[in-house]
Amino acid sequence: MIGPSQTRILVEKTIKLYVGGKFIRSESGRVDRITPTRPPTDNAGADPRDIYVCRASRKDFRDAMELARKAQAGWAGRSGYNRGQILYRLAEMLEDRAEAFPVAREQVHAAVDRVVHHAGWSDKISSLLSSLNPVATAHVNYSMLRPVGVVVALPDPADGLLGMVEALSAATVMGNTVHLFVPLESGELAAALSEALATCDMPGGVVNVLTTDVTGLLEWANHHDDLDAIYLAAAAIDDDALKATQLEAARVMRRLILVDGAAQPASALTLQRLAEVKTVWMSS
Structure with missing residues (x-):
């Protein structure tokens, strides 16, 4: 038992994959040390800046793809309507856990507003984009939407939490189900988002958060032929990586959605x- 004059043992934080x-560790056992973005606090001389982030491997990505x-x-x-309810529940969890995020409260509020925006589309977007098509025969012909499938999302790191929740x-x-690739240096932010996802009724496997060397894991993702689409902020990778991603997408006819960033919500x-x-x- 530690008395009032004794120092506490610092419990170092290891940020896991979601x-x-x-919450799991990487099968590779690789862990990177990062400097947290929130200012350090006095803890009896201990160094609170020790935060460790699991680095997702190719095997982690393959396992996540199956799930x-x-x-x-x-x-x-x-x-x-139900998907919208769950997204709205995510907004509630982000709002309740605002203090846990290593960013200004205004950034958390912007992220909450963005999730609510998309939750509002959940039971309307299909009606907007579906259609009844005119045909010259005795038939009824209509078009409707269905999900593209499994998506890898690479938001612009400069957009922070807003970019993650937008994607x-x-x-x-x-x-769709989605794999969110997050740079290791944003691991603390990814951990706070993952904890909100874990408490918002989102079914397991629908959103997977992988802290990683984004460019390196994207190279492996490009060669995974079961991947249906990549949602990519152009600023998230360099020109060479973008060209390689485009070539591999063309090889397997994978959809590549390029966006400018998260300053504005995705249009219809x-x-x-x-x-x-x-x-x-x-x-008919």
């Missing part, structure tokens, strides 16, 4: 690119 609704693929059908099968909200509101047309159009013929 995969399949669980996301299994979760995708169930998530897409939910009503748009995951845009992908999930359309019924951008959301449409996170879905496929299914056309149905019925005899």
Whole structure:
């Protein structure tokens, strides 16, 4: 038992990956030390700046892909209204946990507003983008949206929390599952977001948060042929990595959604690119 005059043992924080609704360590065992963004506090002479971040490996990504693929059908099968409820619950958790984020409160509020914005689209976007098509035969022909599938999202690190919630909200509101690639230096922010995701009723595997060397893991993701789409802020990677991503996407006919950043929410047309159009013929 520690008396009042004795120093406490510093409990160092290891930030884990959030995969399949669980917090896990990388199978590689690799952990990077980072400098936290929040100012240090006095802790009896201990150094509070020791924060360790698990580095996601190629195997971690493959495992996450299996979980996301299994979760995708169930998530897409939910009503748009229910997906909106869960996104709104995420906004509630972000609001309640604002103090846990290593950023200014205004940035958390902006992220909350963005999640609410996308939650509002959940039961409306399909009606907006679906259509009844005129045909010259005795049939009814209509087009409807369905999710594109499993998405890798790389937001611009400069957009911080807002970029992360914009990417995951845009992908999930359309019924997709998503892997969020976050740079190691943003690990503390990713951890706070993951903790909110773990308490917002989001089914396991729908959103996976992988702290990693983004460019290195993207190279492996490009060669994973079961990946359906990449949601990419152009500023997140360099020109060479972007060109390689475009070439691999063309090789397997993978959808590549390039966005400028998170300053504005995704438009309805951008959301449409996170879905496929299914056309149905019925005899009249």
